Amino acid sequence: MTVAGTLGVEEEFHLIDAGSRKLSARAPQLLARLPARSYSAELQRTTVETNSGIARTLDDLRQDILGLRRGLATVAADAGLAIAAAGTAPRSEFADFELTANGRFGRMQEQYRLLVDEQLICGAHIHVGVDDRDLAVEIAQRVQRHLPTLLALSASSPYWNGHDTGYASIRTIIWQRWPTTGATGPLASAAEYDQLVADLIRTGVIADEKMAYFDVRPSSHAPTLELRVCDACPVVDDAVLLAGLFRALVLATARDVEAGVPFTPVAPPLHRAAIWQAARGGLSGNLLSLDAHPRPVPAAAAVRGMIAGLRPQLEELGDWDEVQRLAETLLVRGNSADRQRAGFAERGDLDDVVDLVVAETQGPAEGIVPEVPALRTYASRAGDEAVGPGARPRPQYRRIVDFYRRLKPAAIEERQELRDRLAAEAELSFTVDGQTRGFHVDLVPRLVNSYQWSELRAGLEQRARAIEAFLQDAYGEGRIFRDGVVTAAEIKDGPGWRPEALRLPPTAVRAPVMGFDVVRNEFGGWRVLEDNVRTPSGMAFAIAAREIMDGAAAELVRPPRLLDPRAALPALRRTLAAHAPGGTIVLLSLGGDSSAWYEHRRLAAGAGMLLATPDDVTVADGRVVHLPTGAPIDALYLRLDGELADLRSVAHPELGRAILDVAAEGRVVLANAPGNGIADDKAVYCLVPQLISYYLGERPLIESVPTYRPGDEAERRIVLERVGELVTKPVDGLGGHGVLIGPTATATEVAERRAQIAREPDRWVAQEVVTLSSHPTFAGTVLEPRHIDLRAFVFVRGTGPDDVELADLGLTRVAAAGSMIVNSSQGGGAKDTWILGPED
Structure with a gap:
């Protein structure tokens, strides 16, 4: 048989300084102590390559890989270094590159410049013995359609230059810039392949045949077919799985060739698109089926479909049971990119990611076995904030999950009944279309750690400053219109524009309370979904959710540094009083008919404000007066369902216009002023990044959708x-x-x-x-993932960096089953949001 079926792997390893966790360019010193037949230099001095022997079984290959890694790790440890098998080192930076000193590599750097200077990447190259080079060239073309799946399994390079790139394999994107990567195009024989390489060398674009960096190629030094598309794999068994799959693919394709099965090449643009898609999403998204007409396929389905199609060859090789087991383990555990992102999410520290990759690289073949048991009935998904790969609770959620896991269904039901009683006693409700609805609080809290909260603080405070600057400018000087950033017609013809807002003093803070709806995507990144600048609600409901949890799940241990949402109430008062030194603040509501009457009562009581309806307010002697006490009002916190100008009372049919007259004279502060709708008009939402650039001279710290x-x-x-x-x-x-x-x-x-x-x-x-993140939520007594968002609040006293303050609370809203709409008015619920303060 022309397919020998032997296996070999070349693995590339980053050298990591054990103290700083940065790359170390000490490969020459290590290689001087290692046998040259198994260890060699790479382009950069921060990398060492290992070369396995010839293996005939997957277990032989596994043992060889383990032995080579241990040998390298031992020598590295003596030098204060560790090794990491990953497409990119999480803390790598462009400045870390140091060229290995030899003539060939020096010529490459001179010729390719930036391409070489940024080659801080590592791959795993798998060799399968194929004695017939003509057959090897034929197989290389036919296996192209399966390469994206192999890449997705191996993806281990989400981080580059200290940042999450948004890719599962940024190594692939960096690597594809070389002139000879990708597919070869149609070739009829080894002679044609050799001629192609010779022509490339003759052009001077590449220096030698080793630089024919095609995704699959006949080896330049052995009778093998070489797979070059995969990232380096921290877990040994993941590399073994890829070797087993590639060997089966080679054997299956050789049989097709021998049987005369016709072959239609994949169009190069489609192949490139499929590789890009695999590099982008890895196993967390869809892959492209490279059929006659490609279509998106869930990554797990693509993996299982490929393995099922290879079953005859895997059984022939004796690999079926092992490959199936390794594949299911990887799908449950996630690829390295998934695991790295999960490690980063705990504290937002790349050192944790480096430690994870090093531990997996130098650990057992099967990887690090999680200590926590899986939630076996939970339908885990990419982007779940509490439950990670393999349906295992993420570290910061283990105590919460264990608490409910120990409870019997009857005990959970008792707590749910207590929750409902507490909500009813507190009259916790809201009104939709004239109907009063109860406010449902799920008993599994949502955790936002200190790193995540600091990200939100920086991004939302920045956004609030820009929006307030826009409001003051649009109703003031109008610089933004004169400078052509946005036309006056775009704003003034919109539904939020109110001409009466032009009358307010130019120094007035227009929106002292802003609400932002933020979501997390499948990679854990925050996105602002909506800006709420008119009358954002939810603060009182966030406080109530904590009180209900304190009553219904008092035994659930709270984490250290848990912020108290009630602290937002004095902060709210300070904000409203900042420009109203007299100190009499009134929350003006329509009363029991208002959709947020519960919140109005709660905020007024908690923040030391008087609560008033239109019949409680009048205008006399140039001041707005609170009739029950006779006190002049210094600040009105407007929580009206309509426009102030249309406000009427029994005694004063033009009350709203009269209040505007007083505000125009600067004798009452209007919090959430008329006309703020121009800033939470959803057509203006997409302009906010421009507002941040225009008014602050900064780039957005949190992206919009x-x-x-x-x-x-x-x-x-x-x-x-x-x-x-x-x-x-x-x-x-x-x-x-x-x-x-x-x-x-x-x-x-x-x-x-x-x-x-x-x-x-x-x-x-x-x-x-945007695929919203999900969170375990009780459906009866069973946990199931539901989509969530977060409404956060920023208090605004001006447009300077010290004039904005993210409130220490958040309202997590939960979508109904099967929905992505999280609003309570659309059938959703809420969670208590556990925000953790800084570690110091």
């Missing part, structure tokens, strides 16, 4: 074509009303929305679908 404005003709065409793929919303919508999530909508709903947008394009916006 890509948003389209159908009022623009070019963007309208995009939206109308993709209504079924996007989330569409009315620009002035509140509470989730009018939101259509295209991928889950019916054909009729999509057609109706398309017609609505075509008729009135300025009334709508469209956003790319």
